[in-house]
Amino acid sequence: MTRNTPTTITLTGAGGQIGYAALFRIAAGDMLGPDRPVRLRLLEIPQGMKSAEGAAMELADCAFPLLEGVELSDDPNVAFDGANVALLVGSRPRGPGMERGDLLAANGAIFGPQGRAIGVHAADDVRVAVVGNPANTNALIAQRNAGDVPAERFTALTRLDHNRAVGLLAAQASRPVTAIEGITIWGNHSATQYPDLSHATIDGAPAIDVVGAEWGRGPYIERVAKRGAEIIEVRDGSSVASAANAAIEHVRDWVLGTPAARDGGPAPWTSAAIHSRGEYGVPEGLISSFPVRSAGGEWQIVEGLSVDEFSRGRIDASVAELVAEREAVEELGLV
Numbered sequence: 001m002t003r004n005t006p007t008t009i010t011l012t013g014a015g016g017q018i019g020y021a022a023l024f025r026i027a028a029g030d031m032l033g034p035d036r037p038v039r040l041r042l043l044e045i046p047q048g049m050k051s052a053e054g055a056a057m058e059l060a061d062c063a064f065p066l067l068e069g070v071e072l073s074d075d076p077n078v079a080f081d082g083a084n085v086a087l088l089v090g091s092r093p094r095g096p097g098m099e100r101g102d103l104l105a106a107n108g109a110i111f112g113p114q115g116r117a118i119g120v121h122a123a124d125d126v127r128v129a130v131v132g133n134p135a136n137t138n139a140l141i142a143q144r145n146a147g148d149v150p151a152e153r154f155t156a157l158t159r160l161d162h163n164r165a166v167g168l169l170a171a172q173a174s175r176p177v178t179a180i181e182g183i184t185i186w187g188n189h190s191a192t193q194y195p196d197l198s199h200a201t202i203d204g205a206p207a208i209d210v211v212g213a214e215w216g217r218g219p220y221i222e223r224v225a226k227r228g229a230e231i232i233e234v235r236d237g238s239s240v241a242s243a244a245n246a247a248i249e250h251v252r253d254w255v256l257g258t259p260a261a262r263d264g265g266p267a268p269w270t271s272a273a274i275h276s277r278g279e280y281g282v283p284e285g286l287i288s289s290f291p292v293r294s295a296g297g298e299w300q301i302v303e304g305l306s307v308d309e310f311s312r313g314r315i316d317a318s319v320a321e322l323v324a325e326r327e328a329v330e331e332l333g334l335v
């Protein structure tokens with residue numbers, strides 16, 4: 001049997017926590033499937049290099065059949081060379097009492113140079129998923145520095161928020177997560193995000209009828225939007241394994257496609273922060289979370305969903321924050 005051409009995956013922050021949780025699953029085939037060999041390029045800063053080296057040694061010790069090579073570098077121009085998939089994780093996490101936006105000045109400076117290196121060195125089909133916070137605006141910075149790489153190749157993770165929204169709804173309804181469809185995360189990966197149950201179903205019934213609007217449009221939204229802070233309080237450190245899992249699922253669905261329709265219903269969708277072309281009134285050019293499906297290696301926004309007044313207000317508030325972040329990075333000269 002001929003072996004498929006390997007996919008080159010660049011992971012930044014490979015010596016950090018999320019990097020450690022993601023690398024072994026990627027090498028095992030959880031991201032691109034059991035028939036796609038992978039080549040890993042790991043980018044770290046000098047202080048993180050020893051830890052990344054240790055991860056690379058352990059990867060070798062797993063003897064993963066799909067893993068064709070691991071290279072380490074502290075130079076983005078080397079690490080992004082030929083990248084088909086780029087997972088931009090490397091950046092500082094927040095601590096208790098901070099909002100993700102507080103990281104903008106510290107982390108924003110990382111994403112311009114990385115965007116430029118992607119623009120010059122990555123493969124023509126490169127797909128970029130930003131995990132490092134504030135993820136949407138960091139993705140925007142990378143995209144605006146990446147020359148002629150199509151804007152829609154730059155995305156940010158809201159899959160963790162989406163998965164949290166599914167998990168918390170399932171727990172409230174005492175139903176398995178597989179009973180749930182049609183949740184959307186809108187806007188920014190921040191406390192203003194809007195987990196929207198308007199079109200969600202539990203076993204095919206409107207979710208809002210099952211759990212009640214008072215909860216579904218009240219404490220539920222807060223709980224999902226502040227789950228990252230809740231984890232920080234409990235673990236004394238931000239989400240790691242769930243973030244790595246979400247990053248893997250985001251790229252998997254983007255490259256391999258979201259599932260087809262079952263039982264005659266609409267095809268399921270998920271959430272991802274992608275380049276807006278003005279859909280649902282989100283200003284063009286922002287990287288904002290939408291309901292999305294993927295086919296043929298491209299995200300497509302699920303269009304035509306009704307948006308009532310409550311949802312409109314929530315979406316607009318989160319999008320206003322994205323607009324303010326864009327203005328802030330323009331003022332900082334990062335884009």
Ligand SMILES: NC(=O)C1=CN([C@@H]2O[C@H](COP(=O)(O)OP(=O)(O)OC[C@H]3O[C@@H](n4cnc5c(N)ncnc54)[C@H](O)[C@@H]3O)[C@@H](O)[C@H]2O)C=CC1
Pocket residue numbers: 012013014015016017018019043044045047048089090091092093094110130131132133135157158160161189238239240243246
């Ligand atoms: N979007 C999401 O859903 C989530 C995002 N995050 C974010 O992910 C980021 C990483 O989190 P952790 O892995 O827990 O942090 P960590 O501190 O354990 O690891 C970060 C790694 O990035 C490296 N790094 C820093 N600057 C770099 C650069 N310019 N190039 C390459 N590597 C660089 C550091 O040396 C470190 O090894 C944080 O910004 C965190 O807030 C965390 C959870 C969920």
Ligand SMILES: O=C([O-])CC(=O)C(=O)O
Pocket residue numbers: 093094100133160227228229231238239
């Ligand atoms: O909350 C944080 O700082 C880390 C993160 O993005 C998340 O867990 O969603």
